[in-house]
Amino acid sequence: MAINLSNSNIATRENRIGSITGYVGTLKDLATQSSCGTLKGCSRCFSQSSTCLSSCGLSQLAAIRDVAVIHHGPAGCSVTGASAYYMSKVMAKKRGVTSDTVYIGTDMNENDTIFGSTETLRKVILEVNKRYSPKAIFVSSSCATGIIGEDIDSIVEDVKEEVSVPIVAVHCEGFKSRIWATGFDIADHAVMQEIVQPPREGVVSNKINFKNFFESARPEIIEIFKNFDLEPVFLYCNSTVEELSHISESLATTCICGTLGNYLGNALEEKYGVPYIRSINQCGIKGFETWLREIGKVTGRSEKVEAYIASEREKYLPQIEEVKKELKGLTAVLGMGPGYTFEVSRVLDELGIKVVWALAWHYDKKYENGDVPPSMKYLLDNDINFETSVSDQQNYEVMNILNKYKPDMYLSRHPGSTVWAIKNGTPAIYVADEYMIFGYKHTLEFAKSILDAVKNRSFEENLARRSKLPYTDWWYKQNVDTFFEEAK
Ligand code: SF4
Structure with missing residues (x-):
């Protein structure tokens, strides 16, 4: 879709890329309907929460x-x-x-x-x-x-x-x-309109724009990128206006989450020819290696990237394989923004954990360039399917699903959601930090955190015994889409 920087107003995600906030079905059905253009989405006659x-x-x-x-x-x-x-x-x-x-x-x-x-x-x-x-x-x-x-x-x-x-x-x-992530696009649009300047003549850069939320892994990523003679420029947390004015000179743009970075990446590519790295994200082994290889390809540094991958694999893969033995066969429900829901689902599959239901807080049918989001494409190409719903952080729907499926764990990136799961007696893992599953080291730590959460259940059991939840048996017996209405 052409990005129009001469107008300060941009269309919403619903209108631009067909995003929805209501759906219940399977991952395969959701992807099939979005690729053939029939996905409509539903609204709710009852909504518990939303965000501006x-x-x-x-x-x-x-x-x-x-x-x-x-x-x-x-x-x-x-x-x-x-x-x-x-x-x-x-x-x-x-x-x-x-x-x-x-x-x-x-x-x-x-x-x-x-x-x-x-x-x-x-x-x-x-x-x-x-x-x-x-x-x-x-x-x-x-x-x-x-x-x-x-x-x-x-x-x-x-x-x-x-x-x-x-x-x-x-x-x-x-x-x-209805999609709060439209706010990310609005911010990117404003930055592109007035802050980013055309590249200066003769400037040769080794920088990579890295759109993220809180830059918590900044020192670590700077060190990793040194192996490839690349310098990350983290956006927008703590960016200066001067730095931002030159991001059109970078070798490429990447992001920690497609929901967050898709608009800026596409806009920089369209307006200034800065390649946008379109791969699954850096979560898990498969994601991290695919992402690094794409960076290597785009920046002409594939050899250096392969050497780094080989040395890190040696260090971490045996340890990850060891933890995997204990995770095999566990079940999980997830509730996250769509950028992470389908990326983390892939990592759980890598670790041998079965996703029984994944909730995405919204769903982008397509990204700005017209493609199905890469995380979704990966799951489909690898024949991974599970029940899924699109729910804009409606916790009552999460509770209905947890009650029916009784998974070994619930994972969410939003603390309000994990608290309810814990009160229900479900071990919950709060994937708060955007870099919690980044690369080999953090994938190993993530696997160990899951093991800790599912092995030490006394906190959840005690809290559940003492908590009176507001949900009735009636609600638990309903289908999760009871309050859905057909989209007009
Ligand atoms: S702009 Fe946001 S905070 Fe203000 S009234 Fe509208 S929804 Fe509420």
Whole structure:
């Protein structure tokens, strides 16, 4: 799909790449329907939870050092400030750098939502620029400004000369998509529009753009990439505006999760010819090796990559094989974003664990380039099938499935979900860190963590005995799609 950087507004994932939030069936059926174009998805007449996409979008932007994020909306929308604070201040401290990024809500009142408040917004932008001297300014809309048609684009255009740093309108109306990951695309679009510059002439780079969430494995990845004479540039956590302005010069773009990095990778490729590494991700042995080989191929470093793989295999494979003996035959249910659900399913299969049900918080039928997501393609090509559903973190559906299947473990990347599984008596593994299954070393650690979780069940058993769950027997006897409605 062509990426249009001349318009600050981008279409939602639902409209751009046919993403859905409701489905129950099998992995094979889901993939077959998406590849032949018949997949419609369902909505729910009862929904337990959801998240605003501005939380994803604006916290990504707030992760960039020394910028200002101005959220034009009522005070309630500034709940996003909590994740923005975490991404800017906590992450900077962890890395040992400083970030003077600020997040400002414009606190629209009732009057503003009727008559508009573009004049106030203009004053806020100028004051923020004067008071904080940010290196870039992101001006975001909200549901309220979207509904009344507040023209933030014109205000941004008007003040451009006065602020003299990159400034861009970010269309983050929470109501426009049920898929919070649309916020990632919105952030990427803003960065591509105003921050990224065309490559400088004569610059020869050995850099690889690496889109990730929290850069927790930064030192380790820098060391790995030294083996191939490559230098990773981690995005956007702790990035500087200067760094971002040159990512069009990199040798390639890769990401830890296709849901997070797909839009930026495709946009850089389409606009500046920076190749986007399209492979399964780095989780598990198969994923890590496939990813490294693709990097080797794209950057002309295959020999160095093969030498590294051979030496690491020798070190880790025998140990992984040893742990696998104890994992064989265990069963699992997963609940994660689609980027990870189908990648982690592959790793569990590698470890000999049977996935009985996988929930993806949404599902992208296709990625920006029109392909089925690589993690999904891998499972199909290898004839791996299991029951699957698409559920935007509806925990009541998770509980229904756990109760019916009684798996040996539940894995989720969202803590709210694992807590409920534990109260149900199911050992839960919180795959919080994006690098928890990265490469050989962490695959081994992950396998050992699973073993710990399934062997030491007393915590779950005790908690389950003492917890009264809000779900009735009636609900446990229902099909998980009881509240589904056909998509119109
Ligand atoms: S933008 Fe909309 S959905 Fe998001 S916090 Fe504000 S009102 Fe809620």
